[in-house]
Amino acid sequence: MEPVRFGVISTARIGLEKVIPAMQKSQHCRIEAIASRDLAQAERAAAALGIPKAYGSYAELLADPAIEAVYNPLPNHLHVSLSAEAARAGKHVLCEKPIALDAAEARQLVAVRDQTGVLIAEAFMVRWHPQWLRARELVRSGRIGELRVVQGSFSYHNVDPANVRNQAEIGGGGLYDIGCYPIVTSRFLFGAEPTRVVGTVERDPSFGTDRLATALMEFPTGQALFVCSTQLVPYQRMQIFGTKGRIEVEIPFNAPPDRPCRIFLDDGSQLGDASAEVIELDVVDHYTLQGDAFAEAIRTGQPWPYPLEDAVANMAVIDGLFRSAKEGAWISLTS
Ligand SMILES: NC(=O)c1ccc[n+]([C@@H]2O[C@H](COP(=O)([O-])OP(=O)(O)OC[C@H]3O[C@@H](n4cnc5c(N)ncnc54)[C@H](OP(=O)(O)O)[C@@H]3O)[C@@H](O)[C@H]2O)c1
Incomplete structure (x- = not known):
């Protein structure tokens, strides 16, 4: 299976310390790019973790056609808006928990998923x-x-x-x-x-x-x-x-x-x-297993076991x- 090429939006601690290293252990995931509001910060993270590309804005990463999926570990108030932007740019999205600030906001992502057809999932590892x-x-x-x-x-x-x-x-x-x-x-x-x-x-x-x-x-x-x-x-x-x-x-x-x-x-x-x-x-590393499952769902088209409706119910x-x-x-x- 060809690894899925991921981009990470932000240099969040959870990404740098846990999720990116874990996904780099997965045979099915390739962390291709990382973006930060501050280019130097993205470049430092990319150098430290061996990530090929660094961007100085989230929008630039979302515009990169090589990126197939986005991992979104932004603060909670940016989960829905940036996941929606990523989906509209044609990227699959693995978004940190909680997926939204409330169920109504989470439902907006259901609509985006239905319009775009990408996989959007809440990262409950x-x-x-x-x-x-x-x-x-x-x-x-x-x-x-x-x-x-x-x-x-x-x-x-x-x-x-x-x-x-x-x-x-x-x-x-x-x-x-x-x-x-x-x-x-x-x-x-x-x-x-x-x-x-x-x-x-x-x-x-x-x-x-x-x-x-x-x-x-x-x-x-x-x-x-x-x-x-x-x-x-x-x-x-x-x-x-x-x-x-x-x-x-x-x-x-x-x-x-x-x-x-x-x-x-x-x-x-x-x-x-x-x-x-x-x-x-x-x-095991549950973040690696989560990355494996997400990449497999993308490549095989098998349904993800926890659709966004599950995230709405949790909210x-x-x-x-x-x-x-x-x-x-x-x-x-x-x-
Ligand atoms: N699944 C898990 O085990 C787990 C564990 C911890 C946290 N989380 C989730 O991961 C997310 C991030 O948590 P974290 O502790 O890693 O956060 P963090 O270190 O504070 O990182 C958040 C990042 O978001 C970017 N950002 C954009 N707008 C921001 C704003 N207004 N204020 C602060 N940061 C902003 C910053 O990246 P740039 O400066 O690079 O743009 C910042 O580094 C949260 O949703 C949290 O619930 C999940």
């Missing part, structure tokens, strides 16, 4: 990691009985006012940045959409971003809940409870690429985890949680 595929397989096979509850936490501590996460006007805040992961993985495990949600949100008084949020999502066959915070001890863990067993995903989101990930399967027969079986997964949950926190009420997602 966790859905390619074997630990999540295994957890879902265990749930589907009935190993924990009936799935009833998904519960988790995701937090870090960051009070740098210059960080994109602490700038409300460009899509900062915890629910967009990390709350989206317990939401997407709960939906992944239940294989369904929540019917209603309730949440409480505490905002940072100077940044205006949500710095602490607790959410409850009611699914047709169970419930999911999580806490996310941008100003809490760094931690991440997901628990999956069934009527007869429990699965715990040790490092659910920032899965390390250089050592095996572990999940724990427990029938609860002994307390204190004594009955938990440790399942070690192969060492609808975030919208519901913000609305719930504001109104102090349950928000129905069925209408």
Whole structure:
């Protein structure tokens, strides 16, 4: 299979530190160009990562006919507009999460996809990691009985006012940045959409971003809940409870690429985890697997398993949680 030629719009840290090196390990992806608002910055990144071309604007990269696909790790408020520009320039787009600032904005991309026919996907790399595929397989096979509850936490501590996460006007805040992961993985495990949600949100008084949020999502066959915070001890863990067993995903989101990930399967027969079986997964880089899958979908025309409608549904949950926190009420997602 001829590798897909990617261009990267911006010198975002996630691209430089994780996604570009991971995609360079993929046989199916070739990082052909990188663009920055500052040419010197793009040139430095290109030199450091061995990327053949550097551009001093995103528009120049989008105009390069050699580029077949764009990876968009811009701040959240630029996900839809730049992904749409890339699509209109005929490029496939792998866009960082969250795909938009709300479901209505995400729907604009659905329309762009339908007009242009390109593949536009939200980069939730966790859905390619074997630990999540295994957890879902265990749930589907009935190993924990009936799935009833998904519960988790995701937090870090960051009070740098210059960080994109602490700038409300460009899509900062915890629910967009990390709350989206317990939401997407709960939906992944239940294989369904929540019917209603309730949440409480505490905002940072100077940044205006949500710095602490607790959410409850009611699914047709169970419930999911999580806490996310941008100003809490760094931690991440997901628990999956069934009527007869429990699965715990040790490092659910920032899965390390250089050592095996572990999940724990427990029938609860002994307390204190004594009955938990440790399942070690192969060492993988989920960003490489995501790049492989994206390139394969482009080359083979096989449907991407998570169409943009899935991204709209994830945004609808975030919208519901913000609305719930504001109104102090349950928000129905069925209408
Ligand atoms: N999937 C994951 O594991 C993961 C992890 C972290 C972050 N992310 C996502 O990736 C995206 C970027 O996050 P990051 O932490 O890597 O961001 P970052 O380092 O701050 O990079 C954002 C880049 O966007 C460009 N930019 C354009 N307009 C900007 C503006 N008004 N303010 C700031 N930057 C602007 C800048 O690049 P130039 O100066 O080169 O133009 C900047 O380097 C976010 O959507 C985030 O949710 C995903």
